[in-house]
Amino acid sequence: MMHRLGRAYLGLILIFLYAPILVMAAMSFNASQFYTLPFEFSTAWYAKLAGNAEILAAAGRSVWIACVVTVISTALGTMAAIALFRHDFPGKTVLRVLLFPPIAIPWLITGTAMLIFFFGIGLGRGTPSVILGHVALALPYVIVVVSARLATFDRTLEEAARSLGARPWKVTTAVTLPAILPGVIAGALFAFAVSFDQFVVSYFLSEPGDSTLPVLIYTAIRKGFTPEINAVSTLIIAVSMAIMLLAARFARFGGED
Amino acid sequence: MAEIRVEGLVKTYGAARALDDVTLTFPDGGFFGLLGPSGSGKTTLLRAIAGFVTPDRGRVWIGDREVTSVPVEDRQIGMVFQNYALFPNMTVAENVAFGLSVRGATRAEQATRVAEALELVQLGAYAARKPSQLSGGQRQRVAMARAIAPRPRLLLLDEPLSALDKALRVDMQIELKRIQREVGITTIFVTHDQEEALSLSDSIGILKDGRLIRHGPPREVYHAPGDAFTARFLGEANILTGTVEAAGLRLPDGALVPGKTPQIAVRPEALQLSLTPVPDALRARIVSRVFGGAMGTIVMDWQGQTLKATGRDADFAGLPATGDIWVTWPADQALPLV
Secondary structure, three states, X not given: OHHHXXXXXXXXXXXXXXXXXXXXXXXXXXXXXXXXOOOOEOOHHHHXXXXXHHHHHHHHHHHHHHHHHHHHHHHHHHHHHHHHHHOOOOOHHHHHHHOOHHHHOOHHHHHHHHXXXXXXXXXXXXXXXXXXXXXHHHHHHHHHHHHHHHOOOOOHXXXXXXXXXXXXXXXXXXXXXXXXXXXXXXXXXXXXXXHHHOOHHHHHHOOOOOOOHHHHHHHHHHHOOOHHHHHHHHXXXXXXXXXXXXXXXXXXXXOOX | OOOEEEEEEEEEEOOEEEXXXXXXXXXXXXXXXXXXOOOOOHHHHHHHHHOOOOOOEEEEEEOOXXXXXXXXXXXXXXXXXXXXXXXXXXXXXXXHHHHHHHOOOOHHHXXXXXXXXXXXXXXXXXXXXXXXXXXXXXXXXXXXXXXHOOOOOEEEEEOXXXXXXXXXXXXXXXXXHHHHHHHOXXXXXXXXXXXXXXXXXXXXXXXXXXXXXXXXXXXXXXXXXXXXXXXXXOOOOEEEEOEEEOOEEEOOOOOEEOOOOOEEEEOHHHOEEEOOOOOOOEEEEEEEEEEEOOEEEEEEEEOOEEEEEEEEHHHHOOOXXXXXXXXXXXXXXXXXXX
């Protein structure tokens, strides 16, 4: 009995989470511009999207920025996680705790703070600021995910490599990184998703005419709604979900080989 | 190959002294066993020689070279870890080649030395396997081959056999000894298993609370333990305390027994038992007879203290299950303690 109730509850949660998304996805395939039923299947909005240079440019920019952010934050985050794993130093616990607020603080506030900061140091708005802002947001995710993987890493492997004459860089590349690779990949996917899906910080930090895809969608909605937005949103969701599924696979099940 | 020397090593962790002024020379080409209960500092000493632990004070030499501040990777050591620490992403051959490749050996050189090392541990046929496809004993031998292949000056073994089951352990002891003899490399190993230490080592060192309390060839230490801790830790011992008189040692119950110091140890195998009264003997009571295959143990009670005698089980066949028994030992078997 409880078992069945539990299932029903889970079903309700999934409906609550995914029904709006499914409606949106369905409407992106509906021929009518005004969501009128009956549903008439059409890929017209996708065709129109493919011809929308502005949206395509924004999408390209989003992907490009996400890739740069992924590379930077994965490299920095992995190094930080390894350093936290290898060394004991005063304030280590405090440092670990300080990694969490960026995840918990509302992005609106983070975005405001970043905007003030970037203007304060003279960098202002623009793509470099967007990238820096995204890296700051993505870094804690990478560190947390890679650290989780390192927690199961046998450190005598590093000692064995050193005893055989390997210098620290060689120990890292030949022994540590291969062992934690699934965690690094999961961290990179998280970083990509954080950047690619980011709206608030991008909105604050990007220059007009240089917007990322989520910012452009927001601006477009304010001007007037077209099912093209449904189409592009559906694509974004598909990409993000694929990334999250991949990340979950690497983070959780990539463990034992 | 080299003689290893540590001098005045001190290492503290908070209030605990893991190493307390340890000075010791490990002879060139010898097989040296470090022995002690957990927390005695034996592993810390091994790791200080390896370079994983930086001593607060004292110095370490490998041959003529002082290595106290030399990092692990430059000490030219080979080390076998308790869990073997084989690299899971590499094959057996790649594991064994690792120390050669990081030191810049050519491919051809690597191949020759890997083949040699695997031959030495009799695992030539397993070169292409991954560590996960090997048994515990095979992993142990791969770990040995990997440590030996770069021809280190010193081999360090951290509880090398403790992860194996008992039958396999005895085989691996013989194997380890053979490999060490063939290579002739100075070897230091840590164990908490006294039998292992006695059977493998040319010399042993016994640590307690971070201090080296006794060292020497195993037979010498066994037959002249010098103090009650060593006597009990290495093998079993019946320890007796009394007052020294001209004719021997007077025990609290009045018996005058062989012995020249206030405290003596008598090994269980040295005790002689008699069912009829004997002069200058301890009068004890039989508590139980323990069967241990070829050997047996008689457990006795004397003045509230437990005494143990061991011998061939067949020799104890005539003893009753309970009753009085008279215990003596030859004068030279009363080992003096301080």
